[in-house]
Amino acid sequence: MTESQRIGELLSRIIPLTQHDIEEILHEQAVSNRRFGDIAMGMGLCKPEHVWRAWLDQLEHKVDRIRIDQIGVDAQTLSVLPKSLAERFRVLPLRSLPNDLLIACASIPQSEDLAEIERVVGRRVKLVLADSDELGRAIDRYYRASEAA
Numbered sequence: 001m002t003e004s005q006r007i008g009e010l011l012s013r014i015i016p017l018t019q020h021d022i023e024e025i026l027h028e029q030a031v032s033n034r035r036f037g038d039i040a041m042g043m044g045l046c047k048p049e050h051v052w053r054a055w056l057d058q059l060e061h062k063v064d065r066i067r068i069d070q071i072g073v074d075a076q077t078l079s080v081l082p083k084s085l086a087e088r089f090r091v092l093p094l095r096s097l098p099n100d101l102l103i104a105c106a107s108i109p110q111s112e113d114l115a116e117i118e119r120v121v122g123r124r125v126k127l128v129l130a131d132s133d134e135l136g137r138a139i140d141r142y143y144r145a146s147e148a149a
Helices: 007-014 019-032 036-042 048-058 075-080 083-089 111-121 132-148
Strands: 091-096 100-105 124-129
Touching (some): 007 019, 019 036, 036 048, 048 100, 075 091, 083 111, 083 132, 100 132
């Protein structure tokens, strides 16, 4: 993927976006500073899972920094990675797709650690970076809530 390949280009591979749709979204984005995917969903052009798929494709070649409280955690995804491994590797699963798992981490895991996580979850792992303190609190909070459910 080249640097010029943006979320709109990736999203248009998943859903039928016309050049006119992309231009409208980009115009709205320039005015509102909202994210491309949020605008596309608001216009009824796509669903959240389409935006997640495009973002995960974009993460193939880069690692974004996120805030967990803004991205949120799909509670069902917690069952994919046992709490013991989340604590051991200090990672938090955020979203799960059939072949991919989006994981937040404070720093990029060693390749052998990443390989072990992928072996356990049976999916490719895509990484995003999160603040270490926020990550620790989120691991505790989300896994505690999932155990209580």
